[in-house]
Amino acid sequence: xxxxxxxxxxxxxxxxxxxxxxxxxxxxxxxxxxxxxxxxxxxxxxxxxxxxxxxxxxxxxxxxxxxxxxxxxxxxxxxxxxxxxxxxxxxxxxxxxxxxxxxxxxxxxxxxxxxxxxxxxxxxxxxxxxxxxxxxxxxxxxxxxxxxxxxxxxxxxxxxxxxxxxxxxxxxxxxxxxxxxxxxxxxxxxxxxxxxxxxxxxxxxxxxxxxx
Ligand code: CO
Numbered sequence: 271x272x273x274x275x276x277x278x279x280x281x282x283x284x285x286x287x288x289x290x291x292x293x294x295x296x297x298x299x300x301x302x303x304x305x306x307x308x309x310x311x312x313x314x315x316x317x318x319x320x321x322x323x324x325x326x327x328x329x330x331x332x333x334x335x336x337x338x339x340x341x342x343x344x345x346x347x348x349x350x351x352x353x354x355x356x357x358x359x360x361x362x363x364x365x366x367x368x369x370x371x372x373x374x375x376x377x378x379x380x381x382x383x384x385x386x387x388x389x390x391x392x393x394x395x396x397x398x399x400x401x402x403x404x405x406x407x408x409x410x411x412x413x414x415x416x417x418x419x420x421x422x423x424x425x426x427x428x429x430x431x432x433x434x435x436x437x438x439x440x441x442x443x444x445x446x447x448x449x450x451x452x453x454x455x456x457x458x459x460x461x462x463x464x465x466x467x468x469x470x471x472x473x474x475x476x477x478x479x480x481x482x
Contacts, residue, residue, distance in 0.1 A: 300330075307333040310356035310365045312349070312427070314340045319370050319454055324461065333360060338388070339375030339395055339423065340367055342430040354436050363446050365431055368461065369424040370454040376420050398426045424451040425466050432468045433478045441470050442482045 273281070290297045307330060311321040315336045322332055335352040342349060356362045369376070378385060379395035399406060402422045409415040428451040431437055440447045451466035471479050 305330050305333075305360070307331055307356075307360060308363050309333065310335065310353065310360075310362045311368060312336070312340055312342065312365065312431075313368045314338065314370055314373055314375070316370060316373065318456055319368070321368070324454060324459065333362060338391055339373055339379075340369050340427060341375075341391070341394055342367065342427040342434075343391075343394055344430060344434065350434070350436065353431070353434065357436055357440050357445070357447060361445070363448065365437070365447070365449045366452055367424050367427045367431065367450070368452040368454055369420050369427075370456060371417050371420050372456050373420055373423075376423055377416060380416065380419060395423055398423045401426065421453055421464055424453055424464060427451070428466050428468065429474070432471060432474055435480060438471045438480045439482065442480075 287298075294300075309331070310333045311325075313319055313321050313334070313336045315338050321327075321334045321336070322329070325332065333352070333356045335349055337346075337349070344350075353365070356365070375392060376395055378388075379392050379399060385392070399419065402419075406415055406419055406422070409418055428449055431449050437447065437449065447469075449468045451464040453462045453464060454460075455462065
């Protein structure tokens, strides 16, 4: 009888260890000494968008936070803790919000369906729709509207990152920290840079700019 899928994960792990050691005898020894990633990745929990794999990076290179629809929710202690650790302890130079076309969370926000408790998470994505309602409603083709909604959601999450006290504090202290918005295309494997880059809080609406 075939092993259950979850057991094959343990076998695969052992094969991976052998492979890594054959490439570099010190692979795990070096990683055990500590991490020094230059990038924080905020991505979708979708199983098709694994941060390291699609960026061809190794363990130790990318600090990762993932949730449904790559959201930056200002009351989310999990996200805030990851961001604080990445910025203030690891001193990452870049934070990347990476969405993806075909995102189920974003799709759900375009409907009035109720999916249970997750409706309360999806609501944050619905806010993005409301902010950009005129533009989105003017797109007749549903797929194009969905794609644009994914991009606008990434854009708003980049703004939400810039609004956090953590990021604004880093800029106030002249820390070299840039934030970016990207979108991954499932059908091609290509990441598109949306060219939304922040290096200071000057680009934020004044109501969000914090004086320290
Ligand atoms: Co998604």
